[in-house]
Amino acid sequence: MATSNGAVQPATPTVRRSIGGVSVADMAARHGTPLYAYDAATIRRRCHDLAAWDTVRFAQKACSNLAVLDLVRRAGVLVDAVSAGEIHRALAAGYAPRHAPPGGDGLAPAHPIVYTADIFDRDSLDAVVRHGIHCNCGSADMLEQLAARSPGAEVTLRVNPGFGHGHSQKTNTGGEGSKHGIWHEEVPDALRRAEWAGLAVTGLHMHIGSGTDLAHLAEVAGALERVAGEVGRSLTTISAGGGLPVPYRPGEVHADLGGYHRLWDATRRRLEDRFGHRIRLELEPGRYLTAEAGFLVTEIRAVKRQGSRTYLLVDAGFNTLARPVMYGAYHPMSLCPADPTLPEGQVARGAEVAVGGPLCESGDIFTQTDGGFVATRVLPEAAVGDLLVIEVAGAYGFVMASNYNSKPLPAEVLVDGGAARLVRTRQTADDLVRGETV
Numbered sequence: 374m375a376t377s378n379g380a381v382q383p384a385t386p387t388v389r390r391s392i393g394g395v396s397v398a399d400m401a402a403r404h405g406t407p408l409y410a411y412d413a414a415t416i417r418r419r420c421h422d423l424a425a426w427d428t429v430r431f432a433q434k435a436c437s438n439l440a441v442l443d444l445v446r447r448a449g450v451l452v453d454a455v456s457a458g459e460i461h462r463a464l465a466a467g468y469a470p471r472h473a474p475p476g477g478d479g480l481a482p483a484h485p486i487v488y489t490a491d492i493f494d495r496d497s498l499d500a501v502v503r504h505g506i507h508c509n510c511g512s513a514d515m516l517e518q519l520a521a522r523s524p525g526a527e528v529t530l531r532v533n534p535g536f537g538h539g540h541s542q543k544t545n546t547g548g549e550g551s552k553h554g555i556w557h558e559e560v561p562d563a564l565r566r567a568e569w570a571g572l573a574v575t576g577l578h579m580h581i582g583s584g585t586d587l588a589h590l591a592e593v594a595g596a597l598e599r600v601a602g603e604v605g606r607s608l609t610t611i612s613a614g615g616g617l618p619v620p621y622r623p624g625e626v627h628a629d630l631g632g633y634h635r636l637w638d639a640t641r642r643r644l645e646d647r648f649g650h651r652i653r654l655e656l657e658p659g660r661y662l663t664a665e666a667g668f669l670v671t672e673i674r675a676v677k678r679q680g681s682r683t684y685l686l687v688d689a690g691f692n693t694l695a696r697p698v699m700y701g702a703y704h705p706m707s708l709c710p711a712d713p714t715l716p717e718g719q720v721a722r723g724a725e726v727a728v729g730g731p732l733c734e735s736g737d738i739f740t741q742t743d744g745g746f747v748a749t750r751v752l753p754e755a756a757v758g759d760l761l762v763i764e765v766a767g768a769y770g771f772v773m774a775s776n777y778n779s780k781p782l783p784a785e786v787l788v789d790g791g792a793a794r795l796v797r798t799r800q801t802a803d804d805l806v807r808g809e810t811v
């Protein structure tokens with residue numbers, strides 16, 4: 374089925390030979406498997422899709438490789454950071470810590486890096502103070518802690534509007550069941566505390582969850598407008614947060630981004646009329662910018678029958694891609710057969726298989742549903758030595774990988790202009806024990 378922008382989700386067994394014009398087999402031979410490959414052109418296209426927003430701020434938690442940060446920075450996208458480590462990455466990728474002078478368009482200057490969290494751990498507080506990073510505070514305690522170190526700072530409040538929605542309960546960040554944000558009824562108290570601490574509240578932010586639908590996201594605009602009235606004229610920036618969905622399953626399509634922007638633009642204009650000055654409108658996508666650009670290339674190392682089921686066991690596990698075990702998330706898959714005569718594209722016949730990894734855990738299955746039930750997928754007939762490509766893996770893929778079972782983190786390559794560039798080397802056995810002593 375074709376998506377609204379022409380991308381095709383494989384609904385039938387598919388052979389994939391290349392990513393961004395570069396041979397999958399060559400990349401695997403050169404860099405080993407498992408391997409994350411990102412297609413730069415797709416990331417650029419996704420940045421461009423959102424050009425109507427005054428500021429697009431990449432939630433780098435989705436994919437924080439320095440080369441990806443550099444790429445989105447060059448595409449005019451600013452960045453969000455949730456830790457001292459992410460601030461360090463943003464700076465290393467060339468982002469300035471503080472904003473440039475106003476641009477003459479009447480909008481307040483945008484902060485290149487914003488720290489968004491519900492707490493300051495001691496490292497992150499040190500980092501924001503040292504670099505003068507703007508903070509988006511998800512708890513009132515952060516206000517006094519910041520004021521004690523950065524008197525007179527400007528801040529954004531992250532408000533929990535009392536409702537939320539996500540692709541999984543674990544990615545719902547609004548409502549009473551969520552620890553995130555300042556509870557909407559507590560905003561007057563947070564404003565008093567900010568004023569008392571000598572901070573100026575210039576920004577308002579809401580993010581209700583990830584991978585939800587636009588109907589739910591749209592409710593945020595009304596909730597934010599109500600809270601903006603409580604904050605008042607000090608407000609210069611509003612953020613719609615992230616959570617833009619991407620198509621993972623066959624038949625899913627891209628959301629109506631134009632309509633979504635129009636809704637938020639109308640909200641912003643009403644606030645401008647009310648306050649008598651311009652308001653900057655921000656969006657904070659993570660997965661939208663990188664999910665579809667990312668591919669996890671694995672090698673099939675065993676094909677087993679367990680009763681009536683066939684399992685393909687690959688060399689990546691939930692240590693490499695955690696989304697299926699954590700959320701029952703669905704990722705499209707394609708095969709890159711070792712036999713070079715099989716052409717790229719959809720094949721007429723496939724086999725129904727379950728796909729698992731190498732870990733000593735029965736949950737190490739890529740084809741599972743929420744709740745941990747093993748599901749199957751129809752893939753082209755596969756053999757040991759073929760490569761299995763797990764797709765739409767560029768968001769919350771590598772960044773959630775771990776060293777469980779003492780497996781090294783995989784390499785990452787950026788495919789751009791028909792060439793693949795290694796942007797992170799695979800960890801070595803020495804990396805695994807670095808810092809340990811007997």
Ligand code: LLP
Binds near residue numbers: 580614
């Ligand atoms: N802004 C804030 C404050 C967030 O907490 C998040 C995601 C985003 C933006 C970006 O959301 P996105 O546009 O990527 O949906 N590991 C989960 C997703 C967790 C998202 C956490 N916060 C997954 O693999 O689906």
